[in-house]
Amino acid sequence: MSSAEAKSLRFISEQVVVTFGDRQGFEKRPACPVEFTWRDRSYRIVEQLSEWQDHARRGKMAHNMRPSHLAAAEKKGSWGVGRHYFRIRTDTDQVFEIYYDRAPKDTLNRKGGWWLLQELSP
Numbered sequence: 001m002s003s004a005e006a007k008s009l010r011f012i013s014e015q016v017v018v019t020f021g022d023r024q025g026f027e028k029r030p031a032c033p034v035e036f037t038w039r040d041r042s043y044r045i046v047e048q049l050s051e052w053q054d055h056a057r058r059g060k061m062a063h064n065m066r067p068s069h070l071a072a073a074e075k076k077g078s079w080g081v082g083r084h085y086f087r088i089r090t091d092t093d094q095v096f097e098i099y100y101d102r103a104p105k106d107t108l109n110r111k112g113g114w115w116l117l118q119e120l121s122p
Helices: 059-063 067-076
Strands: 008-019 035-038 041-054 083-090 095-101 113-120
Touching: 008 095, 035 113
Parallel strands: none
Antiparallel strands: 008 035, 008 113, 035 041, 041 083, 083 095, 095 113
16 A cells, blocks of 8 residues: 555644754755654654645635735745645654644744644554
8 A cells, every 4th residue: 555545543633742853944844853752752753755735824814815825825835824744654663644834823932833643554
């Protein structure tokens, strides 16, 4: 079964803490982490299976731009909007989808956060 055909084993949608090692990337375009911690357990990422972005504006944000600007923003992103997804395999031989949500949480925390979306069949 290819990574594109993987089936969801469980939906998780919980925030995680990530570690980058020496492959930090950029704030708007992060690199795949080397490790993440979920529920007090660390998982080392041994393989990145795929990567994709979603710059769609949701909710109120979808209605605050002219259509021509909205089309451009969905291609390359705009501040605080978008998600960067990674399908990864861990040292426990589990396959997960994680993502970086660029949306700021509040005025004090203007950076986004990392989320563990789901576990997939290996």
